[in-house]
Amino acid sequence: MSRLTRDDIITGAGNRFASHGYHGTSMRDLGEDLGILGSSIYAHVGGKQELLTAVIDRGSAYFEASANDAIEAASGPRDQLNRLISGHINVVLDHRAETRTYLSETEFLPAEDHQRIVAARSSYERTFVDCIAGGQEIGVFDRTADARLVAIYVLSILNAVDRWFSEQGRLNRKELATDITGFVVSGLGASR
Amino acid sequence: MSRLTRDDIITGAGNRFASHGYHGTSMRDLGEDLGILGSSIYAHVGGKQELLTAVIDRGSAYFEASANDAIEAASGPRDQLNRLISGHINVVLDHRAETRTYLSETEFLPAEDHQRIVAARSSYERTFVDCIAGGQEIGVFDRTADARLVAIYVLSILNAVDRWFSEQGRLNRKELATDITGFVVSGLGASR
DNA sequence: CCTACCGATCGGTAGG
DNA sequence: CCTACCGATCGGTAGG
Numbered sequence: 166m167s168r169l170t171r172d173d174i175i176t177g178a179g180n181r182f183a184s185h186g187y188h189g190t191s192m193r194d195l196g197e198d199l200g201i202l203g204s205s206i207y208a209h210v211g212g213k214q215e216l217l218t219a220v221i222d223r224g225s226a227y228f229e230a231s232a233n234d235a236i237e238a239a240s241g242p243r244d245q246l247n248r249l250i251s252g253h254i255n256v257v258l259d260h261r262a263e264t265r266t267y268l269s270e271t272e273f274l275p276a277e278d279h280q281r282i283v284a285a286r287s288s289y290e291r292t293f294v295d296c297i298a299g300g301q302e303i304g305v306f307d308r309t310a311d312a313r314l315v316a317i318y319v320l321s322i323l324n325a326v327d328r329w330f331s332e333q334g335r336l337n338r339k340e341l342a343t344d345i346t347g348f349v350v351s352g353l354g355a356s357r
Numbered sequence: 358m359s360r361l362t363r364d365d366i367i368t369g370a371g372n373r374f375a376s377h378g379y380h381g382t383s384m385r386d387l388g389e390d391l392g393i394l395g396s397s398i399y400a401h402v403g404g405k406q407e408l409l410t411a412v413i414d415r416g417s418a419y420f421e422a423s424a425n426d427a428i429e430a431a432s433g434p435r436d437q438l439n440r441l442i443s444g445h446i447n448v449v450l451d452h453r454a455e456t457r458t459y460l461s462e463t464e465f466l467p468a469e470d471h472q473r474i475v476a477a478r479s480s481y482e483r484t485f486v487d488c489i490a491g492g493q494e495i496g497v498f499d500r501t502a503d504a505r506l507v508a509i510y511v512l513s514i515l516n517a518v519d520r521w522f523s524e525q526g527r528l529n530r531k532e533l534a535t536d537i538t539g540f541v542v543s544g545l546g547a548s549r
Numbered sequence: 550c551c552t553a554c555c556g557a558t559c560g561g562t563a564g565g
Numbered sequence: 566c567c568t569a570c571c572g573a574t575c576g577g578t579a580g581g
Contacts, residue, residue: 168566169566185380186378186379186380186381186465187378187381188377188378188380188381189378189379189380189465191558191559191560192559192560192561193558193559193560201566201567202566202567202568203559203560203561204560204561204562204566204567204568204569204570205566205567206566207560207561207562208566209566212560212561213560213561269461273378273381307543310540311536314528314536314540315540317514317517317521318514318537318540321513321514321516321517322509322510322513322514324513324517325509325512325513325516325517329509336506344503344506345510348502348506348507348510351499351543360550361550383574383575383576384575384576384577385574385575385576393550393551394550394551394552395575395576395577396550396551396552396553396554396576396577396578397550397551398550399576399577399578400550401550404576404577405576405577550581551580551581552579552580552581553578553579553580553581554577554578554579554580555576555577555578555579556575556576556577557574557575557576557577558573558574558575558576559572559573559574559575560571560572560573560574561570561571561572561573562569562570562571563568563569563570563571564567564568564569564570565566565567565568565569
């Protein structure tokens with residue numbers, strides 16, 4: 166058993182914060198998960214708040230990277246929308262602890278970090294709005310819809326995925342992404 | 358200044374739990390909000406856990422009542438879907454504290470209460486699934502869609518509404534309900 | 550609903 | 566990373 170790294174501590178904190186909440190986690194709880202004492206955590210990080218920031222920074226970075234990948238690889242608005250959706254699903258399922266903390270505990274961040282994360286989130290959401298608006302301009306999406314509202318609807322669906330999706334269920338990730346893209350584009354109206 | 362009732366305490370607890378989380382709320386915090394001492398709360402309720410249960414029970418009851426109203430008044434699947442959506446929006450906006458607590462803090466309920474609330478929530482969600490499946494049977498909704506998945510998508514959108522909707526925004530509640538219903542039925546494909 | 554507490558637990562530190 | 570702590574705060578109670 167070798168010594169823990171700072172990254173190990175952040176990972177452990179993410180797991181605890183995701184399942185018990187930031188305020189429901191004590192440094193002693195976290196230490197127990199990691200096999201050390203609560204007080205020993207202070208050899209690696211400055212304090213509990215710093216751990217929350219580190220966990221949420223990770224979550225935020227995963228989403229940003231996913232959006233950048235989608236923009237680079239996309240061949241058009243509909244393809245980009247599918248890539249954004251698929252990427253978001255992969256992020257929340259591959260990094261459940263960080264993204265759950267990011268989505269549920271951001272409000273408990275120190276003011277400075279909170280502002281930074283909210284700005285990054287706005288930028289990420291703008292990627293969805295721009296993609297939808299771009300599709301409306303070239304006529305592949307309905308022009309009468311409000312792109313900002315549709316982006317909010319899509320992100321609401323995506324942010325909840327980790328709460329119900331199971332890898333052992335009827336659909337795999339790729340199929341879920343296709344289903345959500347189809348739902349967003351056609352709803353219950355046209356056959357997909 | 359008259360004495361507080363048990364209901365007042367529960368309302369105050371809902372407000373605190375919604376903004377600071379259950380674990381982020383101390384009995385002294387709550388007392389301060391109510392203008393009494395933390396220890397005085399115990400004259401009205403058995404403990405902090407009991408407060409969480411009481412707040413979430415309220416939230417759960419609002420959703421149940423809304424679903425029952427929609428079922429009674431509906432003239433068909435599409436009308437019922439619109440009523441379920443509109444009702445859900447009204448519940449989360451009229452009872453922000455209780456519903457936010459219901460949606461975010463249910464996991465911290467004592468096991469027995471947790472089971473009861475999860476069962477009630479399943480029943481509520483089934484109303485949405487049945488409505489969609491009913492519409493598919495009579496051909497007003499696309500038969501190839503998975504009713505359960507669509508219900509999850511709709512509820513994901515609805516549960517996030519209180520996080521971004523403003524009464525002073527471009528849309529009022531009724532218009533938002535219409536927009537969401539339109540989105541669910543037509544997506545970005547057909548014009549609504 | 551307040552006064553006056555209780556033991557337990559909290560985030561965090563000094564020194565090794 | 567542990568030992569040995571610190572003052573502050575926690576949920577909760579007895580008695581009025």
